[in-house]
Amino acid sequence: MKLAVVGKGGSGKTTTSSVIARTLARSGKAVVALDCDSNPNLGISLGVGDAETERLVSMRESLDEGDEEHAPTWETLLSRYGSDAPDGVRLAVVSRIENPDPG
Amino acid sequence: MRLAFVGKGGAGKSAISGTFARTLARQGDKVLAIDSDPLPGLAYSLGLAIDHTPPIPDDAVIERKEGEEGPRWRLNPDVDPFDAVERWSVEAPDGVRFLQFGKIKGDPRDLWRSQMAFRFVINKLPAGRWNVVGDLPGGTRQAFTGWGTWANTVLIVVEPTAKSLLSGRRLARMADLDPENPKRVMVVASKVREDGDVEMIAKGTGLEVIASVPWDEDLAEAERRQLAPIDFAPDCPAVRAVESLVERLSEETVST
Numbered sequence: 489m490k491l492a493v494v495g496k497g498g499s500g501k502t503t504t505s506s507v508i509a510r511t512l513a514r515s516g517k518a519v520v521a522l523d524c525d526s527n528p529n530l531g532i533s534l535g536v537g538d539a540e541t542e543r544l545v546s547m548r549e550s551l552d553e554g555d556e557e558h559a560p561t562w563e564t565l566l567s568r569y570g571s572d573a574p575d576g577v578r579l580a581v582v583s584r585i586e587n588p589d590p591g
Numbered sequence: 592m593r594l595a596f597v598g599k600g601g602a603g604k605s606a607i608s609g610t611f612a613r614t615l616a617r618q619g620d621k622v623l624a625i626d627s628d629p630l631p632g633l634a635y636s637l638g639l640a641i642d643h644t645p646p647i648p649d650d651a652v653i654e655r656k657e658g659e660e661g662p663r664w665r666l667n668p669d670v671d672p673f674d675a676v677e678r679w680s681v682e683a684p685d686g687v688r689f690l691q692f693g694k695i696k697g698d699p700r701d702l703w704r705s706q707m708a709f710r711f712v713i714n715k716l717p718a719g720r721w722n723v724v725g726d727l728p729g730g731t732r733q734a735f736t737g738w739g740t741w742a743n744t745v746l747i748v749v750e751p752t753a754k755s756l757l758s759g760r761r762l763a764r765m766a767d768l769d770p771e772n773p774k775r776v777m778v779v780a781s782k783v784r785e786d787g788d789v790e791m792i793a794k795g796t797g798l799e800v801i802a803s804v805p806w807d808e809d810l811a812e813a814e815r816r817q818l819a820p821i822d823f824a825p826d827c828p829a830v831r832a833v834e835s836l837v838e839r840l841s842e843e844t845v846s847t
Contacts, residue, residue, distance in 0.1 A: 496630055497729030498601010502754065527599065527730035527761065529754040538757050 489517075492524075501525075506533035513575040520566060521573065524582045531581075534573040544571055544581040552584055592722040592840060595739050596779075598748035599758035600729025603781040606810055606820050607748060608726040609636025610833040613821045615722060616685040618841065623676060623721040624683065625713060626691035627738055628728040629699065629706075633691065636726075637683040638819030646693035647679050651708035666711035673720060675712045684819070688721075713741045731761050744775045744840070749796060751780070751788040756795035763798055777801040779836065802836040804829050 489512075493505040502525070509521040523530035523544075531541030547569050550556045558565075570580040592615075596608040605626075612624040626633035631642050651670045655663050666672070680690040692709035693702035716723070725742060727733055739745065745766050749759040759778060766776045780792045780803040793800045809824035816823065820830050 496600065498599065525730065526732035527758050529599075529757060532753045532757065538753055541757065 502529050502533045506530060506535075509534065509577045510573075510575045513577045519577045520570075521577050521579045522582050523579065526583050528581045528583065531571070531573070531579055534577060534579055536571055536573050536579060540571055541581075544569070544579065545584070548581045549584050592724075593718075593741055593743045594723065594840070595725040595727055595742035595745050596748055597727045597739065597745060597762050598729065598781075599750070599755045602729070602748040602750050602755055602758075603804065603810075604729065604748045605633050605636040605726050606814065606829075607779060607781065607804060607833055608724055609633055609638070609819055610821050610830055611837055612637060612687050612724040613683075613685045613819065614834050614837040615724065615841070616687045618837070620722050620841075621720070622687045623680065623716075623723050624687050624689045625723060625725045626689070627706075627709065627713075627733060628726065629692070629694060629702070630728070631694065632728075633726040634683075634689065635814075635817045636819055637687060637689055638822050639681070639683050639689065640817070641681075643694055643696070644681050644689070644691055645679065646702060646705035647675060647708040647712065649704040649708075651675065652704050652711065664707055666708065666715060670708075670712070672712045672715040673717060675708075676716060676721070684822070710738060716741065731758065731765060740769065740772045742774060743772075744777070746777055746779050746801070747796065747798070748779045748781045749792050750782045751784070751791050756792065759792075759796040759798070763796060779804060782806045801839065802832060804832040 493501045495501050509519050513519040521530060521534060528545055532538055566578055566580055570578050573579045596604045598604050612622050616622040624633060624637055634642055651667050652664050653667045655661060676690055680688040683689045692706045727739060747759045747762050749755050763776055766774050776798060778792060778796050778798045778800045780789045780800050783789060783803050784806045789800055789803050805828045807827050807829035809827035810820050810829040813820040813823040
């Protein structure tokens with residue numbers, strides 16, 4: 489399953505996706521939760537707290553700034569730049585905050 | 592007054608900025624309300640039944656020719672920003688002029704030039720002729736990356752939730768990243784329900800809370816019915832709170 493949750497701001501995307509991710513994980517599935525929002529908040533709804541959410545964001549930003557090497561594989565990326573959320577969900581932040589593109 | 596409302600999606604930016612613009616216009620001030628969200632936004636909260644207005648035409652921006660210096664895109668020198676606002680904005684109730692950048696209907700790429708034109712026109716609009724009230728898209732993507740440079744005051748709309756506070760802190764940080772366009776940054780507390788909410792928002796953002804807009808069922812009902820809060824429930828506590836905010840910021844306005 490590869491599921492993307494989209495919608496207007498404030499409609500409940502983050503909350504919905506976090507509950508889906510944790511529910512799937514509780515049924516024994518291996519779940520990766522990707523925060524693709526340019527204002528990444530999924531960590532809070534998954535339950536890792538805002539300090540850890542911000543840490544993942546700054547890891548993501550240091551990649552763009554060239555302070556960190558890009559991970560060679562998907563697995564390395566998740567292990568190096570991801571974080572363990574409750575119920576065994578693995579969380580990673582995909583987008584960065586300062587992005588000049590419109591919309 | 593050049594005021595941008597920013598904040599997490601769903602925090603209440605459109606409802607608050609629409610009410611703000613209408614209230615300011617009722618005082619006799621010349622108000623330009625702008626919406627740079629590619630999704631439906633400010634029009635309904637201003638009291639316009641429309642979603643789509645004609646976008647600024649593509650030829651309002653021109654591309655750098657080969658051998659020329661400077662940025663790749665710029666405003667067509669034939670386009671005067673003040674005239675462009677007059678021409679491409681539409682009239683909203685209370686005499687508010689409303690300008691939005693194109694709303695997505697089909698392929699978003701079709702609107703790209705028109706959206707650039709919108710940005711140039713707003714950034715080059717002469718100071719002092721309009722009070723500009725802007726409703727920016729939710730989140731952090733647009734706020735200070737070229738789309739909010741026109742503003743000299745930024746109001747971050749924050750709800751008493753962890754996600755909204757985190758977004759508020761990020762936006763406050765980003766507002767400081769643009770030393771060439773210094774901005775006064777303050778917070779509007781939104782959907783306030785309990786004692787302690789405002790304090791939580793002040794503490795969580797580290798910023799001055801200049802207004803507190805209470806949770807208000809009338810505001811939610813206005814959104815359901817696609818009506819401007821100021822028309823649907825002019826006396827409801829949330830509208831009253833926005834009116835107080837206008838009063839507080841009014842000494843900076845340009846009177847007509």
